[in-house]
Amino acid sequence: MKWRTLIILLIPLPVIAANTTPYRPITSEPMPTGIESPAAPVVPPTYAPFPGLDEVDLLGDTVGVGNTWHDVQHNGGCGRTIVHDAADWDQVVWTNGEAVGSTVRHVWWNALNPIQIPVFSIGVVCESTIRAGYCVIDADAANRAFVAYHQWPYSGANPNPAVAVDLFPHYGAFLEFVTPTIPNVSLCWPKMQVGPGERVHLVAAENVPSAGMAQSLQYISGVFNPQNFTMTWSPSWTFVDCTRTLGQEVGVSSASGRLGIAWMKYLSESQINNDVWLLLDEDGLNPNFSQAVNLTNFSPLDTLRAYTDASVFFDQNNYCHVAFTTRAYFDSIGSSYWNASIIWHWSEQWPDSFRMIADFFDPSDWVDCGAWNVKAQRPSLGQDPATGHLYCMYQVYDTDSLHLSAYGWPSGEVYVSKSTDGGMNWSLGTNVTNTITPQQAPAGQCKSEEDPSMAKLVDGECRIFYMFDYDAGSTIQTQGQWTHNRMRYHHVPVGLIPATPLVPQNKHLHVTPPPQLDVTLTPYLPPPPYISFNFQASVVNHGPSQTPFSVWARIKFPNGTWSDPTLGPVQINPPVGIVVSRLRYQSIPGTWPAGFYQYVGYANSTYSYPPLDSSWFYFEKWAGGNASTPFDPAPYCTGELFPGEIPAVSSEISDFKLMGVNPNPFNPTTTISYQLSEISKVTLRVFDTAGRLVETLVNESQEAGSHQATFDGSNLASGLYLYTLTAGPNTTAGKMILLK
DSSP states (O other), X not given: OHHHHHHHHHSOOOOOXXXXXXXXXXXXXXXXXXXXXXXOOBOOSOXXXXXXXXXXXXXXXXXXXXXXXXXXXXXXXXXXXXXXXXTSOEEEEEEEEOSGGGSSEXXXXXXXXXXXXXXXXXXXXXXXXXXXXXXXXXXXXXOOEEEEEEEESSTTOOOEEEEEEESSTTOOOEEEEEOOOBTTBOEEEEEEEEEGGGEEEEEEEEOOSSTTOOEEEEEEEEEEETTTTEEEEOSSOEEXXXXXXXXXXXXXXXTTOOEXXXXXXXXXXXXXXXXXXXXXXXXXXXOOGGGOEXXXXXXXXXXXXXXEXXXXXXXXXXXXXXEEXXXXXXXXXXXXXXXXXXXXXXXXXXTTOEEEEEEEOOTTOOOOOOTTOOSEEEEEEEEOTTTOOEEEEEEEEEOOGGGXXXXXXXXXXXEEEEESSTTSXXXXXXESOOOOOOTTBOTTXXXXXXXXXXXXXXXXXXXXXXXXXXXXXXXXXXXXXXOOEEEEXXXXXXXXXXXXXXXXXXXXXXXXXXXXXXXXXXXXXXXXXXXEEEEEEEEEEOSSSOOOEEEEEEEEOTTSOBOSOSEEEEEEOOOTTOEEEEEEEXXXXXXXXXXXXXXXXXXXXXXXXXXXXXXXXXXXXOSOOOOSSSSOXXXXXXXXXXXXXXXXXXXXXXXXXXXXXXXXXXXXXXXXXXXXXXXXXXXXXXXXXXXXEEEEEXXXXXXXXXXEEEEEOTTSOSEEEEEEEEETTEEEEEEEEEOX
16 A cells, blocks of 8 residues: 555646636547557555445445456447347456556457356457457357457557457357458447347448548448358448447347337538437348438537437337437537536437436536546437336436546446336436545545446346546546446346336427428439439428528538539428428539538528538549549539529520429339430439339430330339439439339
């Protein structure tokens, strides 16, 4: 003890300066991958043994299952780092920094038997790479562990996700299966769940060079064969969306295989200005991310935004639930409060109701909770099948000025809330840890529960896993000092979590009414490289009266600059509630560089910013051009005209004229008629709504005059089909409906 005290006295304590404004400066937070090794003081592990006398108020019991010097288990949402399997065992994984500085860093696993005794005293490593971490876990129906993480296979390689599978249940001998790579893209921070048939679902994020850059989210699935211990991955990753935070999460129904994937989609270049998007797929076999929906749909006037975590869960009735965190955001000044936050619940059963799980929205609390942190965060949903009660575990920072560390950082606590009515109402959270950090506690004397996760199967007890950090703040984020921290398993009987009092539902997710104008872009993207595509542009007037307004669209390039309008501005004047919808065709210059592009549509009372509403989608151009000017002007999109729209290029009328499709709807044949003003090379193609080519009707040079082409849908399913007609340099598009 004297030696420890001497070390602490040799490290000068900083002066903690109070924040002078309620608004937190908005800076880009880095996303550590695990190669970082900050130069920070080291506190030898001579602090109080585990468990300590400080746990007299703890609910339930804790068990130490391992250690780590690496004091960031996840950037943002933690996913599932614990699984309670059907054999009544608990299995956990964590990133183990095995030495000071985490220069040696691997993924470790441990299991606890039904009487909650660990199989191994400090766990075992479950991969054999140069370095690995940021892991999650699930188990299949046979109780075999599946562990996902990102790893470096050899020195100098890019990181890439992998899944390790235990040879036998609770055995601790893992086979590693590395996912396919994407050329020139490194992927990190995977989230994973296992569905029926040993189907593994992963979503990972691109590791970008600088903090705050847009990064792609990618999805892949694989099927594990327990007979010959092989994993068959999909041929390649599928692009999901772009993000600036690591809030992606995966949920799978163990009964039906329904798949839910949620993520944070940014509304601006700020990391804290996000919506929550959700894709639901009925069988998890072929998810179509163009069918994802915007759950939150924040407007510029709303003062809340989703921030960096979500929990996706399917209950025993097969309803999907999502819990997510919001923080303050003021669009007009691009700023936020320091830590004010609310945790929300959304259910597929009541899709229009957002209910508060935890309300820690206090603008007067100016304590900084550190990178990627707000006061209440990291929700993790589960259900007790015996009662049907839902439980949500989450983390809350103790921002009492008397409980901050010597460096001014607050310590985390673990809370649990209960819902007895499917998520419509939640009990006030119960603090199940109750560890108090002494005033200005030096490193080694803090008591901070970090990066908690709860098993989705509650089964009479909430089973929770977290890191017990002996110095609040994150060394990896240059906050605090290196300490050797405990990894704790914590089980809490559900009888210790009261169902009342309830959280007052006195706040609303949206503080403004729905926008008077609504614009929606729905892409019909063909297979890459996306040098052209169709999209549906729809606008509707929700206002109290018929009012003229403007619509337009433009493209955001990979370097962050914008094109001129590719559609409009067009002034339209629809009656209230009437949807004006047009199918458009957009060509992409072959000279444009490879990369991710954003196509954005706007609606406003006038052609001005900020708009009253906007909608967008992303497309990726694979092959790069060689033009001296990287971004040639974007061509004006063609297709069905909006009322009052004048084509931007007059030659589109003089070169050809589309006479129409008759009949439409049709069964089983229809005729597409068009007229050429001069001899032209003509191409007429038909696509389905997924962008797949159905048939090429014309591909030849034709004389001036009237022409027709017949489309036969005898062997096709009923539905919407799209066509593109190109004559020389000009293209238009249209739609037709096959009704059988």
